[in-house]
Each structure stands twice: as structure tokens, then as C-alpha cells.
Amino acid sequence: MDYKIKDIEKTFDGEIIGNLGNNEYEIKINDNKHQIKILKMDSKGIEFVLDQKYHRAKYLENSTNEMNLIIDNVPITINMHTDLDKIVFKHSGGSGTSDSQLTLKSQIPGKVVSIAVKEGDSVKQGDVICTLESMKMQVAIKSHKNGSIKSIKVKIGGTVAKSDIVAEIE
Incomplete structure (x- = not known):
């Protein structure tokens, strides 16, 4: 699925390509493979380790095509696939x-x-x-x-x- 971060011209394609068990997944962002482990996920946000680095995302507000987040204390708006x-x-x-x-x-x-x-x-x-x-x-x-x-x-x-x-x- 295509995603676009507001104020950045480039879009990226992300997908889950495999479930490794124990809340660990192999994902693909554009053509690069990564491993992600979900540590905690609830209605307020998600804590995860991506390629051995800890991250925390807090959900602010969402609509069908747009998501407002704070990831590692940086506010980000993601425009999901327009289709x-x-x-x-x-x-x-x-x-x-x-x-x-x-x-x-x-x-x-x-x-x-x-x-x-x-x-x-x-x-x-x-x-x-x-x-x-x-x-x-x-x-x-x-x-x-x-x-x-x-x-x-x-x-x-x-x-x-x-x-x-x-x-x-x-």
C-alpha cells in the first residue's frame, strides 16, 4: 500500500511479508526488508523495535486516508493510499x-x-x-x-x- 508523509514529496510502499511469531514480523518498505517486533500496542499508540532500534508512536487523530502521529517525539501526518x-x-x-x-x-x-x-x-x-x-x-x-x-x-x-x-x- 502506498503512503505519503506530509511535506515530503516522496511516497513509500509498505507491507507485511511474514509473521515470524512472538509479535515479530518481516516487513518491506519500498524494496528494503526490515524486522519489527511489537512490544506494546493499544488505542493510544504503539511501541516497537525496528531493526534493533526502539520507537514509540502515539496516535493523535485518524481518518480513512490520513493519520496524525507523534513518532519518537516528532509530529508526523501520514497520507495513506489515495485509492x-x-x-x-x-x-x-x-x-x-x-x-x-x-x-x-x-x-x-x-x-x-x-x-x-x-x-x-x-x-x-x-x-x-x-x-x-x-x-x-x-x-x-x-x-x-x-x-x-x-x-x-x-x-x-x-x-x-x-x-x-x-x-x-x-
């Missing part, structure tokens, strides 16, 4: 070619903060079905096709894992 909604939509079943797919799945883990439809409602491709909160960011889960809501598999306040079914749309 974040399209990416989440695509990975939740919205490729545009799978009209026969009944289930709408979550691409991210999170807490259900709102549900925009009810069983029997008609929806169009791209309509918001529910909103999830993950790491203090809210992400809309959108319909992958036109149809009607057969069933909703989540509840407000409940949590979902990656690939959990959010709704069935026929």
Missing part, C-alpha cells in the same frame, strides 16, 4: 467480475461501528454496507455488486477478522 476505498472494495469482493459471488468479506480486522443497511434492502455496487474501525481508522465496507441484502452477518460493537463474511448479497 484506499477502491483497494478495500476490491479486496472485499468488489473486483467487478464476480457478480455471482454471494458473500461480502472483510479485508481487514476491526470493530463494527455502524451498519448502513438492513436485510431486504436493495444495494448498488459501491454502496456502504458497514463501517469498521481498525487501529483508530474507520474504513467503509462497500457492496461488491448490485442486489439485495439476503443477510447481515455482523452486529454493531462486534468484531470481525480478515476474510470474515460481513453480508450476503443476492
Whole structure:
């Protein structure tokens, strides 16, 4: 996924490429591999060791496409991928070619903060079905096709894992 730090022209691409166990991961930033160990993570921030160096990030405020942080006492605004909604939509079943797919799945883990439809409602491709909160960011889960809501598999306040079914749309 592409990220951009405000006031810096260059963007960077970051992804988790492997889980090493014990809260340790191998990540790739641009084309460079790094090891990260999560020491502590909660709704206020995260403490981690990246390539043998300790860091602390405090979350200030977040939206779907922007995150304000203080990392090692330096304020930073990160603009996430400008096509974040399209990416989440695509990975939740919205490729545009799978009209026969009944289930709408979550691409991210999170807490259900709102549900925009009810069983029997008609929806169009791209309509918001529910909103999830993950790491203090809210992400809309959108319909992958036109149809009607057969069933909703989540509840407000409940949590979902990656690939959990959010709704069935026929």
C-alpha cells in the first residue's frame, strides 16, 4: 500500500511479508526488508523495535486516508493510499467480475461501528454496507455488486477478522 508523509514529496510502499511469531514480523518498505517486533500496542499508540532500534508512536487523530502521529517525539501526518476505498472494495469482493459471488468479506480486522443497511434492502455496487474501525481508522465496507441484502452477518460493537463474511448479497 502506498503512503505519503506530509511535506515530503516522496511516497513509500509498505507491507507485511511474514509473521515470524512472538509479535515479530518481516516487513518491506519500498524494496528494503526490515524486522519489527511489537512490544506494546493499544488505542493510544504503539511501541516497537525496528531493526534493533526502539520507537514509540502515539496516535493523535485518524481518518480513512490520513493519520496524525507523534513518532519518537516528532509530529508526523501520514497520507495513506489515495485509492484506499477502491483497494478495500476490491479486496472485499468488489473486483467487478464476480457478480455471482454471494458473500461480502472483510479485508481487514476491526470493530463494527455502524451498519448502513438492513436485510431486504436493495444495494448498488459501491454502496456502504458497514463501517469498521481498525487501529483508530474507520474504513467503509462497500457492496461488491448490485442486489439485495439476503443477510447481515455482523452486529454493531462486534468484531470481525480478515476474510470474515460481513453480508450476503443476492
